Amino acid sequence: AMEKSRPLWDNPLQFIFACISYAVGLGNVWRFPYLCQMYGGGGFLIPYFIMLFAEGMPLLYLELAVGQRMRQGSIGAWKIISPYLCGVGVASVVVSFFLSMYYNVINAWAFWYLFHSFQDPLPWATCPLNSNRTGYEEECEKTSSTQYFWYRQTLNISPSLEASGSVQWEQALCLTLAWLVVYLCILRGTESTGKVVYVTASLPYCVLIIYLIRGLTLHGAVNGLIYMFTPKLEQLSNPKAWISAATQIFFSLGLGFGSLIAFASYNEPSNNCERHAIIVSLINSTTSIFASIVTFSIYGFKATFNYESCIDKVILLLMNAFDLEEGSLTADNLDEMKGYLMATHPQEYAQLSPQLKNCSLEAELDTAVQGTGLAFIVYSEAIKNMEVPQLYSVLYFVMLLMLGIGSMLGNTAAILTPLTDSRVIAAHFPKEVISGVVCFINCVIGLIFTMEAGNYWFDIFNDYAATLSLLLIVLVETIAVCYIYGIRRFEKDLHTMIGRKPNWYWKVMWAFASPLLIVSLFIFYLTDYILTGTLQYQAWDATQGQLVTKDYPGYALAAIGLLVAASTMCIPLGALLTFIRKRLKRENVSTV
Amino acid sequence: VLLLTLFVVTIAHAELCKPDAQNAFKVRLSIKTALGDNAYVWDANEEYLFRAVVAFTMRKYSSKSTTRISNVLLCNVTDRVSFWFVVTDSSENVTTVPGSEVEAAIRMNRNRINSAFLLSDKTLQFLEITSTLSPPVEPSTPVWLIVFGVVLCLIVAGIVFLIVAGIQQRKKKNKESTEGENLEDKGEVTVTVENGIPCETLDLKAGHINGVFAADDERFTSL
Numbered sequence: 001a002m003e004k005s006r007p008l009w010d011n012p013l014q015f016i017f018a019c020i021s022y023a024v025g026l027g028n029v030w031r032f033p034y035l036c037q038m039y040g041g042g043g044f045l046i047p048y049f050i051m052l053f054a055e056g057m058p059l060l061y062l063e064l065a066v067g068q069r070m071r072q073g074s075i076g077a078w079k080i081i082s083p084y085l086c087g088v089g090v091a092s093v094v095v096s097f098f099l100s101m102y103y104n105v106i107n108a109w110a111f112w113y114l115f116h117s118f119q120d121p122l123p124w125a126t127c128p129l130n131s132n133r134t135g136y137e138e139e140c141e142k143t144s145s146t147q148y149f150w151y152r153q154t155l156n157i158s159p160s161l162e163a164s165g166s167v168q169w170e171q172a173l174c175l176t177l178a179w180l181v182v183y184l185c186i187l188r189g190t191e192s193t194g195k196v197v198y199v200t201a202s203l204p205y206c207v208l209i210i211y212l213i214r215g216l217t218l219h220g221a222v223n224g225l226i227y228m229f230t231p232k233l234e235q236l237s238n239p240k241a242w243i244s245a246a247t248q249i250f251f252s253l254g255l256g257f258g259s260l261i262a263f264a265s266y267n268e269p270s271n272n273c274e275r276h277a278i279i280v281s282l283i284n285s286t287t288s289i290f291a292s293i294v295t296f297s298i299y300g301f302k303a304t305f306n307y308e309s310c311i312d313k314v315i316l317l318l319m320n321a322f323d324l325e326e327g328s329l330t331a332d333n334l335d336e337m338k339g340y341l342m343a344t345h346p347q348e349y350a351q352l353s354p355q356l357k358n359c360s361l362e363a364e365l366d367t368a369v370q371g372t373g374l375a376f377i378v379y380s381e382a383i384k385n386m387e388v389p390q391l392y393s394v395l396y397f398v399m400l401l402m403l404g405i406g407s408m409l410g411n412t413a414a415i416l417t418p419l420t421d422s423r424v425i426a427a428h429f430p431k432e433v434i435s436g437v438v439c440f441i442n443c444v445i446g447l448i449f450t451m452e453a454g455n456y457w458f459d460i461f462n463d464y465a466a467t468l469s470l471l472l473i474v475l476v477e478t479i480a481v482c483y484i485y486g487i488r489r490f491e492k493d494l495h496t497m498i499g500r501k502p503n504w505y506w507k508v509m510w511a512f513a514s515p516l517l518i519v520s521l522f523i524f525y526l527t528d529y530i531l532t533g534t535l536q537y538q539a540w541d542a543t544q545g546q547l548v549t550k551d552y553p554g555y556a557l558a559a560i561g562l563l564v565a566a567s568t569m570c571i572p573l574g575a576l577l578t579f580i581r582k583r584l585k586r587e588n589v590s591t592v
Numbered sequence: 593v594l595l596l597t598l599f600v601v602t603i604a605h606a607e608l609c610k611p612d613a614q615n616a617f618k619v620r621l622s623i624k625t626a627l628g629d630n631a632y633v634w635d636a637n638e639e640y641l642f643r644a645v646v647a648f649t650m651r652k653y654s655s656k657s658t659t660r661i662s663n664v665l666l667c668n669v670t671d672r673v674s675f676w677f678v679v680t681d682s683s684e685n686v687t688t689v690p691g692s693e694v695e696a697a698i699r700m701n702r703n704r705i706n707s708a709f710l711l712s713d714k715t716l717q718f719l720e721i722t723s724t725l726s727p728p729v730e731p732s733t734p735v736w737l738i739v740f741g742v743v744l745c746l747i748v749a750g751i752v753f754l755i756v757a758g759i760q761q762r763k764k765k766n767k768e769s770t771e772g773e774n775l776e777d778k779g780e781v782t783v784t785v786e787n788g789i790p791c792e793t794l795d796l797k798a799g800h801i802n803g804v805f806a807a808d809d810e811r812f813t814s815l
Contacts, residue, residue: 115736134722180747187754323670326624
């Protein structure tokens with residue numbers, strides 16, 4: 001059989017950069033620092049690195065090797081391993097499709113913030129005025145200006161999932177732009193992607209270094225760093241810490257989506273994917289740690305700033321109430337002055353005490369935030385208090401864009417590679433048209449996330465679209481390669497490609513450690529979902545100016561079920577269909 | 593008699609101007625916060641200036657007003673610097689001007705009052721008199737739309753360029769392939785595939801490409 005030759009990366013560096021660009025994404029910046037904070041600071045690194053060596057590196061090497069060996073996208077590659085496994089490839093494509101649908105909305109938000117960074121003062125620095133100009137908007141008064149900008153002016157969020165509202169045209173524009181950018185990068189396949197990843201992989205590091213220098217020189221940054229790195233080793237006995245470490249490594253590397261298989265399929269067959277797997281996974285983890293140093297210095301700055309503002313407010317309140325001379329109350333003598341005032345004017349002080357908040361630096365540092373909240377609220381709050389905030393704001397959101405687009409390139413590659421590999425579609429349409437159609441469909445569906453209730457649907461997709469399905473997919477992948485394809489056969493293939501057999505570490509991890517870990521993660525999450533009963537979500541209450549917990553309505557739960565089922569059911573369905581097809585073929589042959 | 597009238601006058605003043613009196617307003621200054629090292633000391637001269645500025649404000653508000661500096665009474669000056677003041681009706685010094693008038697007058701001329709003391713709305717506070725906040729400057733087209741437009745044009749230009757270049761390349765390839773169709777197909781690089789696995793990978797020895805056979809693709813005779 002004849003086949004047109006496969007496009008290749010220009011050099012192995014493009015491949016490494018593509019993998020790094022894909023793996024190093026927003027999760028490194030907004031999820032790892034949160035986990036570090038929650039599960040014992042410096043001590044969290046212990047389970048993190050153990051999991052990296054137990055499941056991260058082996059599984060990454062496995063996927064890269066499969067892609068490089070089979071030289072096909074995920075559907076084709078698993079079909080070659082065993083015809084019954086075509087469902088695994090399809091499941092990967094479905095999950096990647098769901099991911100690309102909602103992930104690009106983050107890029108749209110990054111664009112929105114980026115475009116708004118060219119103003120002085122930054123729009124999230126101050127509250128807008130109310131209608132008769134006597135004070136600030138009520139909702140903005142109750143919460144902070146950065147939260148107001150995020151929830152009201154960016155998302156225009158509705159009070160609950162049921163109140164869908166209308167499509168926000170500004171967000172729709174930004175989403176369209178984000179998809180146009182992605183289309184531009186994937187238009188020509190590896191030819192264009194290969195050049196783009198040079199930028200998307202390296203630019204975030206430049207910005208992170210700038211932020212590291214800026215962050216470390218901020219007032220109060222040291223508080224955040226000390227808080228983060230003091231190891232609280234008692235957290236190691238908490239099973240959640242280990243599970244979070246395993247989950248983080250797993251999802252951070254982007255296993256199971258088919259993107260890594262797609263990227264590796266464009267490699268030269270003699271590419272040393274073992275070395276590349278080690279390099280990529282180490283760079284991914286060190287980037288996470290690097291990003292959390294930056295994040296924690298920013299946290300420290302923000303917490304110190306808020307703490308000092310709180311103290312100033314208390315001082316002002318006391319000065320105004322007791323008509324004390326300016327400058328008589330300072331942060332240092334505050335406590336003794338409070339005692340003195342309490343003694344000399346007991347009634348007035350008692351009246352005032354409900355308003356006197358106890359300012360605590362610990363409490364400020366303890367507010368752990370993750371996800372879009374960290375990226376868009378906490379960081380923008382810290383940025384608005386820096387000097388030349390416009391510059392830092394532009395740098396930061398450009399970095400977010402690079403990280404997001406880099407991951408999007410991987411996602412779309414996972415969808416497009418099987419499509420362009422399949423002779424049915426590729427023969428009739430050039431790859432520009434296929435990419436265009438995929439981007440267009442995703443963009444139109446993505447408009448759901450630009451509605452007023454869009455952020456709630458975003459959270460649904462973020463929490464449920466990929467989690468369980470990926471665990472199942474990777475589990476089936478590992479078992480397939482080790483036991484169905486056979487680990488000896490795989491060893492021989494690797495020997496042919498790289499020139500040496502994988503040593504016992506890889507084999508033990510592939511055959512025993514990684515599958516066991518995945519099974520335990522899977523069981524844990526299933527029992528967690530079952531035990532918690534109804535699923536709940538955080539809704540923004542405009543009247544109170546904070547998030548409240550609500551239950552998902554019935555149709556949302558149905559949507560969640562559909563999301564999980566759509567990808568997981570592909571695996572058994574694929575096997576069943578292949579089985580039926582073989583039976584029919586055999587019957588046809590026998591009847592003739 | 594003179595002493596008696598003075599006594600009566602001071603009592604009358606004390607009656608009119610005291611904390612929470614009718615039509616009286618509390619003023620709070622934060623001089624050190626506003627001016628830092630350049631802060632001036634609040635003394636009797638500053639009080640005189642204040643009374644003068646308030647009298648000016650009242651006169652400006654209603655042009656028929658004949659408020660004099662002596663009509664503005666200050667009391668209860670504290671270290672904070674805060675005090676109460678009240679504006680009395682012309683010469684009698686018995687009744688006070690209604691609070692609403694005073695409030696309206698001060699709101700109108702707030703800017704002038706602030707600049708007389710080198711302070712701002714936040715550092716020279718008239719409690720109970722809300723100030724009109726100045727809205728931020730809004731350009732006619734929002735800035736973000738301009739930046740958005742620029743980026744959008746760049747991206748669309750890039751896409752169009754790449755698509756057109758791709759179409760041209762394909763036209764060139766088609767022309768070449770139609771010319772070489774009668775001869776053996778040497779223009780396209782082909783790879784033989786056995787059982788879905790490319791032969792190349794099966795033939796490589798120990799993963800090293802033999803330099804002699806560098807051009808792998810031409811090794812196989814085309815069928």
